[in-house]
Each structure stands twice: as C-alpha cells, then as structure tokens.
Amino acid sequence: MPLCPMRQMLEEARKGGYGVGAYNVNNMEQIQAILAAAKETRSPVIIQASRGALEYTNLVYLKHLMAAAEEDNPLLPIVLHLDHGPNLALCKEAIAIGFTSVMIDGSIDYDKKTPEGKHPARSFEDNIRVTREVVRYAHARGVSVEGELGTLGGIEDDTHADEVLLTDPDEVEEFCKKTGVDALALAIGTSHGAYKFKHEPVLAMDLVSECRKRAPDTNFVMHGSSSVPKELVDEVNKYGGKLPGAMGVPIASIQEAVKRGIQKINVDTDGRLVVTAAIRKVFAEKPGEFDPRKYLGPARDALAKLIASKMRSFGTAGHAGDYKPKTLADMKAFYASRK
Numbered sequence: 001m002p003l004c005p006m007r008q009m010l011e012e013a014r015k016g017g018y019g020v021g022a023y024n025v026n027n028m029e030q031i032q033a034i035l036a037a038a039k040e041t042r043s044p045v046i047i048q049a050s051r052g053a054l055e056y057t058n059l060v061y062l063k064h065l066m067a068a069a070e071e072d073n074p075l076l077p078i079v080l081h082l083d084h085g086p087n088l089a090l091c092k093e094a095i096a097i098g099f100t101s102v103m104i105d106g107s108i109d110y111d112k113k114t115p116e117g118k119h120p121a122r123s124f125e126d127n128i129r130v131t132r133e134v135v136r137y138a139h140a141r142g143v144s145v146e147g148e149l150g151t152l153g154g155i156e157d158d159t160h161a162d163e164v165l166l167t168d169p170d171e172v173e174e175f176c177k178k179t180g181v182d183a184l185a186l187a188i189g190t191s192h193g194a195y196k197f198k199h200e201p202v203l204a205m206d207l208v209s210e211c212r213k214r215a216p217d218t219n220f221v222m223h224g225s226s227s228v229p230k231e232l233v234d235e236v237n238k239y240g241g242k243l244p245g246a247m248g249v250p251i252a253s254i255q256e257a258v259k260r261g262i263q264k265i266n267v268d269t270d271g272r273l274v275v276t277a278a279i280r281k282v283f284a285e286k287p288g289e290f291d292p293r294k295y296l297g298p299a300r301d302a303l304a305k306l307i308a309s310k311m312r313s314f315g316t317a318g319h320a321g322d323y324k325p326k327t328l329a330d331m332k333a334f335y336a337s338r339k
C-alpha cells in the first residue's frame with residue numbers, strides 16, 4: 001500500500017465519525033511501537049516529525065526509517081507529516097524526503113525575533129500569505145497541508161505562544177477559502193507538554209461545534225492532546241522522576257471534541273512519559289543493566305501498548321482496510337482540477 005495523503009485519511013475519518021492520532025517520532029523505537037499498535041488495532045495512522053525531530057535525526061535517517069515503516073506495513077494506510085513547519089523552506093525539505101503532508105504553523109513567525117528574543121505572533125493576513133505559499137508548492141506535488149489559526153501554549157519557550165489565543169470562528173471560513181488548506185489546527189485551550197492546566201481541564205468545546213458549522217468541509221486538528229495520565233506520572237516519579245502537578249486532556253474530552261468535529265489528534269508528551277517511565281523502571285530495578293536493548297525494548301513495548309489504547313479510544317481501530325490510499329499523482333490531479 002502506498003503512503004496515504006492526509007487529506008484523504010482525514011476525510012475518511014470525518015465520514016466515519018472518528019479521530020486519527022498523529023504521533024510524534026524521533027527514533028526507530030518510537031516508529032516501530034506506533035506501527036505495531038496500528039497493526040494490532042488495524043488502524044490508519046499519522047506519524048509526524050517536528051523541526052526538532054528532523055534536526056535530531058539528520059533528516060536522512062528519518063527518511064529511511066519512515067520508508068522502513070511503509071515497507072514493513074503494506075496493509076496499513078500511513079501518513080508522514082511535518083509537525084509545526086516553521087517556513088516554506090522546511091516544508092520543501094520534508095516534501096523532498098517523501099512526506100505526504102506538511103503543517104505550516106503560520107500563526108507564529110519563527111523566522112523573526114522580538115527584542116526580548118521571542119518569536120512573534122503573525123497577523124491574520126500574514127498567516128494567510130505564508131500558508132497560501134506552502135499550499136501552492138505542496139498541492140502542485142499532491143501533498144496535503146495543515147494550517148493553524150490561533151495559538152497554543154508551551155510549544156517552545158521562546159515563542160509568544162504561551163499567551164494562548166483561541167481560534168476566532170469568524171476567521172475560519174475566510175482562512176480556509178483563501179489558503180486552500182486540507183486541515184486546520186484550532187486553538188481551543190490546549191497547550192503542548194505535560195503541564196496543560198493548573199486545576200482542571202477547561203476546553204472551548206463550543207468553539208469546535210461553531211467552527212464545524214462555519215466550515216463543514218474542513219478537517220480540524222487538535223494539538224496538545226496528551227492526557228498525561230496520573231498513573232504514568234506517578235510511575236515516572238516513583239522511579240526518581242520529578243513531574244509535580246502535571247495534567248493533560250482527559251480521553252473523554254478528546255472523544256467529545258471528535259464528536260463535535262475534530263479529525264486529527266496530536267500526541268507527543270504521553271509517548272515521552274511512557275518511554276521515560278519504562279526506562280527509569282529498568283534503571284531503578286536493575287542498576288547492573290547496561291545493554292540499551294534491555295531498556296529501549298521495554299520502552300518500545302510500553303509505548304506500543306499506550307498507542308494501541310489511544311487508537312481504540314479515538315475510534316480509529318478497525319478502519320485500516322476501509323479505503324485504498326490515493327497516490328500523490330491522484331491528489332495532484334485533484335488539486336489541479338479545482339483551480
């Protein structure tokens with residue numbers, strides 16, 4: 001099965017009333033774990049890499065690890081997605097190594113810095129301009145594009161994104177029409193990382209319903225969707241970690257958001273937590289162990305278990321065989337026909 005365009009995968013999810021998890025990867029074990037979970041639950045899956053992941057893996061390693069994932073799983077629809085692409089240049093690099101989807105995070109200007117050294121937020125018009133540029137380049141190659149309206153907290157300490165700005169539903173329709181994006185990240189009160197809320201989770205669910213009404217044919221994305229389960233945080237802390245007051249988005253809230261119109265659910269932090277807990281456990285219980293396979297192996301198994309459970313909760317399980325992935329050439333023809 002060829003790699004899948006993201007637009008098609010999310011449209012299938014919208015029709016089927018489920019959400020597809022997009023899981024961040026940086027190394028072989030994470031990729032293997034996520035694919036093992038997708039295979040076990042027969043789920044379509046999005047594996048995504050951030051700019052940091054591309055730097056960490058030196059791009060070429062990631063390219064071949066992604067190719068291995070595809071070759072090893074011929075029966076699964078798989079999307080390879082660039083997460084929080086900062087500019088057209090990085091989107092081009094991702095497309096060149098075979099990604100079938102890119103995000104342009106046009107809500108923040110990663111190429112500029114304010115006098116305090118932070119990346120400034122972009123104006124609505126500027127966001128449209130940069131997003132449209134990426135859409136033009138990507139669609140000419142059949143590649144899907146995700147944009148973002150509003151800001152999320154915590155992605156990088158040096159952005160203004162810690163000042164969370166919810167998506168304005170009045171802007172959604174115009175943004176989608178003018179840019180032609182295949183998916184749109186909505187800011188509904190989540191943030192990246194393990195410390196999303198101080199007391200209890202509060203999300204702007206009505207905002208999702210309102211955006212769904214305004215743009216019925218757009219695929220919506222929820223970033224910052226890790227649940228930061230208490231048992232996992234306790235496990236990390238039990239073996240010497242220090243994560244006081246960590247809190248995430250409950251699974252029930254994600255399910256509610258999917259019902260109201262979300263199709264793509266971004267998860268990174270929970271994967272980091274489960275891997276850390278498993279490795280800490282081995283280190284604490286077997287201090288004499290120094291074969292990396294003896295701690296990376298259990299970490300990989302624990303991650304696969306966690307992702308399989310998310311695939312079931314998000315409703316993705318069992319949908320791998322529902323459709324045949326289109327090729328990028330099919331998508332290129334589709335985009336050309338819309339002009």
Ligand code: G3H
Binds near residue numbers: 051268269
């Ligand atoms: O959206 C942010 C993801 O958690 C990626 O994080 O930039 O540290 O790779 P990263």
Ligand code: 13P
Binds near residue numbers: 083192224268
């Ligand atoms: P979490 O930090 O909640 O896992 O969010 C990840 C994310 O949104 C990646 O784009």
Ligand code: ZN
Binds near residue numbers: 084155192223224266
């Ligand atoms: Zn994100």
